[in-house]
Amino acid sequence: MATKGYQSKWAVFSMSVPIFIETALQMMVPNIDQFMLSRYSQNSVAAVGNDNVIFNLVILSLAVLSQAATIMISHYRGARNLTKISEICTIALFTNLVLGLVISLILFIRGDWVLTLLEIPPHIWGDAILYMRWIGLFVFIQSMYMAFISFLRGFSQLRLTMFCSLAMNIINIAGNMILIHGLGPIPSLGVAGVCISTNLSKILGFLLIIYFFHKYTSARLSLSYMKPFPWHTLRQILNLGIPTGGETFSYQMSQTIIMKFVNIFGVIVINTKVYCYILAMVSYVYSQSLAMATQILVGFFKGAGANQEVDKRVKFTISVATLISGSIALLLYLNSDSILSIFTSSPEIHALGRQILFIEIFLEIGRAVNMSMVMALNAAGDVKFPITIGIIFMWSVATFGSWLLGVHWGWGLVGIWIAMMCDECTRAILFLIRWKQGVWRKAVV
Numbered sequence: 055m056a057t058k059g060y061q062s063k064w065a066v067f068s069m070s071v072p073i074f075i076e077t078a079l080q081m082m083v084p085n086i087d088q089f090m091l092s093r094y095s096q097n098s099v100a101a102v103g104n105d106n107v108i109f110n111l112v113i114l115s116l117a118v119l120s121q122a123a124t125i126m127i128s129h130y131r132g133a134r135n136l137t138k139i140s141e142i143c144t145i146a147l148f149t150n151l152v153l154g155l156v157i158s159l160i161l162f163i164r165g166d167w168v169l170t171l172l173e174i175p176p177h178i179w180g181d182a183i184l185y186m187r188w189i190g191l192f193v194f195i196q197s198m199y200m201a202f203i204s205f206l207r208g209f210s211q212l213r214l215t216m217f218c219s220l221a222m223n224i225i226n227i228a229g230n231m232i233l234i235h236g237l238g239p240i241p242s243l244g245v246a247g248v249c250i251s252t253n254l255s256k257i258l259g260f261l262l263i264i265y266f267f268h269k270y271t272s273a274r275l276s277l278s279y280m281k282p283f284p285w286h287t288l289r290q291i292l293n294l295g296i297p298t299g300g301e302t303f304s305y306q307m308s309q310t311i312i313m314k315f316v317n318i319f320g321v322i323v324i325n326t327k328v329y330c331y332i333l334a335m336v337s338y339v340y341s342q343s344l345a346m347a348t349q350i351l352v353g354f355f356k357g358a359g360a361n362q363e364v365d366k367r368v369k370f371t372i373s374v375a376t377l378i379s380g381s382i383a384l385l386l387y388l389n390s391d392s393i394l395s396i397f398t399s400s401p402e403i404h405a406l407g408r409q410i411l412f413i414e415i416f417l418e419i420g421r422a423v424n425m426s427m428v429m430a431l432n433a434a435g436d437v438k439f440p441i442t443i444g445i446i447f448m449w450s451v452a453t454f455g456s457w458l459l460g461v462h463w464g465w466g467l468v469g470i471w472i473a474m475m476c477d478e479c480t481r482a483i484l485f486l487i488r489w490k491q492g493v494w495r496k497a498v499v
Contacts, residue, residue, distance in 0.1 A: 066347045066371060072212035074343035076203075079219030086223065087248045088328060090230045092397050098245050100321050101181035103328035104174050107313045109189065111306035112157055116197045119149060120204035121349070122295030125433045127208025127273075128353035136272055138287075139208070144279040145287050147201045154197025161190025172314050175321065181245040188249040195256050202263040205273060207350060214266045222259035226251050297437035301428060301444040308448040312456045312470060322402050323467050329397045330410045330471075337383040337414065341375035341422040345429045352433035361495050368430045368489065372423055379422040380415060387411040406467060413471045420478030427485035434494035443484050452477035 088106070091098040123146035130138045161168065165186035174182055206215050229251020236242035243250070267273075316327050348371040355363045386393060390408045397403075428440045455473025459465045465472070 066344060066351060066367060069210065069212055069347035069350065070340070070343045072216040073207070073346050074340050076212070076216040076219045077343050077346070078339050079216070079223045086227055087230065087252060088332065089397065090227075090234055091245070091248065094234050094244055095181075096321060096325060096398070097178045098181050099328060100324045101174070101178040102185050102245065102248070103324060103331075104169070104172055104178070104313060104317070105182055105185045105189070107172070107306075107310050108161075108168055108186065109193075111303070111310055112161070112190075112193060113196065113200070116150060116153060116157075116193075117200050117204075117302070119146065119153070119291060119295040120200045121429075121432070122146070122291045123201065124204040124208045125294060125349060125353040126290065127205065128350045128433075129357035131208070131354060131357070140273045140276065141279040141284055141287055142291065143201075143205050143273045144275050144277075145284060146204070146291055147198060147275060148280070149288065149291065150197045150201040151194065154194030157197070158191050158193045161193060162187050165190055172310065173317055175317065175324075178321070185245050185249060188246075189252060192253045192256055195253075195260050199256065199260045199263055202260075202267050205267055205271065206263070207346070209271045209273070210350070211266070211270050214270060215263075218259050218263050218266065221262060222255040225255040225258055229254060294432065294437060297432070297441045300441040304441070304445045304448050308453040311453050312474070315456050315461050315470060316467065318461060319466055322400065323406070325398065325400075326403045326406045326410065327467060329394060329403065330407055330414070332397075333386050333393065333411065334383075334414055334418065337379050337386065337418040338421050338425070340382075341379045341418075342425050344371050344375050344378075345425040347371075348426065349429040349433045352430050356434055364430075364434060364494075368426065371430075372426045372486075375422040375426050376419050379418040383411070383415040383418040387415055409468050410471050413468070413475050417471070417475035417478050420475065420480075420482040423482035424478055424485060427482070427489060431485070431488065431494055436488070436494040439488055439493070440485070443481055443488075447477050447481050447484075451480060 088099050088102050091102060123142055126142050127139050130136075130142070165183055169179070169182055169186060203215050203218070206212070230248060231237075232240060233243045233247025233251055313327075316324055348367055351367050352364050355361075355367070387408070390411045391404055394404050394407045428444075431437070431440050452474050455476060456470040459469030459473050460467065461469075463469060
C-alpha cells in the first residue's frame with residue numbers, strides 16, 4: 055500500500071487483513087504442533103504447551119525490538135528520509151541477530167534449567183526437554199525473520215509477510231503429517247518430528263523473506279552504516295523498544311509463573327489451559343492485527359505532525375477491536391463443547407473449558423483495548439506509561455491473583471483465569487484515561 059492510501063478512513067482494514075492472515079499463520083506454527091500432537095499423545099501436548107510458554111516469552115521479547123523498527127520506519131517514511139530507514143534496518147537486524155544467538159545458546163545448553171523453573175510433571179520431561187533444546191537452537195533464525203517482517207511492515211508490504219507465513223505453515227503441516235506418525239519407511243518420530251518440520255519451515259521462510267526485502271523495498275542493508283557505529287540510532291531503537299519490550303516481557307514472565315501454578319493441578323488442567331489459550335488466540339488475533347495496522351498509521355501520521363488524525367484512527371480501532379474480540383469470545387463459549395471436541399473427548403476438559411471460555415468473554419474485551427492502546431501509545435512516543443502500568447498490574451493482579459484465587463483459595467484454573475481477566479480489564483480502563491489526557495500529543499518518537 056502506498057502512503058497516499060493511509061489517508062483513507064478504511065486504510066486500517068485494508069492493512070489489517072494481510073497482517074491478520076500473516077499473524078494468524080505465525081501463531082499457527084506452535085498451535086498446529088500442539089493440535090497435531092493431540093492425536094499422538096496428550097502428554098506430548100502438555101510438554102509442548104509448557105515449552106511454548108517459554109518460547110512466547112522469547113519471541114515476543116524479540117518482536118518488540120522489531121516493532122520499534124516498524125514504528126521508526128513508518129515515521130521516517132512520513133518524513134521522507136530513506137537513508138535513515140536503511141540505517142535503522144541494518145542496526146535492527148544486527149541487534150536481533152546478536153540477541154537471537156545468545157538466547158539460542160542458552161535454550162540449547164541450559165534448556166533443562168529453564169524447564170526446572172516451571173516444575174513440570176516428571177512424565178512429560180523427556181518430550182519437553184527435546185522440544186526446548188531443538189526449537190530453541192533455531193531461535194536466532196526466527197529472530198532475524200522477525201526483523202525482516204518488521205521492515206516489510208514498515209514499508210506496508212503486508213501481503214508479502216502474509217505469503218511468507220503461509221509458505222511456512224504449509225511446510226510445517228506437511229512435515230508434521232509425515233514425521234509425527236510416520237509414513238512408509240519414515241518411522242513415527244512424535245515430538246522429534248515436530249522439531250524437524252518446525253525448524254525446516256523457519257529456515258525456508260527466512261530465505262524467502264530476505265528475497266522479498268531486497269526485491270520489494272528501497273532500503274538496503276550495508277556494513278557502511280555501522281562504521282562508525284550509529285549509537286544514536288541504536289539508542290532510538292532501544293528507547294522505543296525496551297519500554298515496549300519491558301511490557302511484553304513482563305506479561306510473558308507473569309504467564310510463565312502462572313503456568314507454574316497450572317502445573318500443580320496435573321495434565322488435565324494443563325491441557326485445558328493449552329486448548330483454551332489456543333481458542334483465546336482466535337478471539338484476539340484480528341484485534342491484534344487492527345492494533346498493529348493502527349500502529350503503522352500512528353507512526354506515519356505522528357511523523358507528519360497530524361495528531362488529530364492519530365486520535366481519530368486510534369478511537370476507531372478500539373471500538374472495532376472490542377466488538378470483534380468480544381463477539382468471537384461469546385461464540386466460542388456458546389459452542390464450547392463442539393469446539394473442544396476438536397482437541398479431545400475428555401469430559402473433564404470440556405466441563406472446565408466451558409467455565410474458562412465464559413470468563414474469556416470479558417478478558418478479551420479488556421485485552422482488545424490493551425493491545426490497541428499499548429501499540430498506539432508506543433507509536434506516538436508515550437512509551438513509559440504502558441510498561442509502568444503493565445508491570446504493576448500484571449504482577450499484583452494477574453500473577454498474585456492467580457496464586458491467591460487459583461492455588462491458595464483452591465479455585466484452580468477458574469480462579470487463575472478470573473485473575474487474568476481482572477488484570478486486562480483494569481489496565482484497559484487506565485489506558486483509556488491516559489489517552490484522553492493527551493500526553494501522547496507532546497511526545498516525540
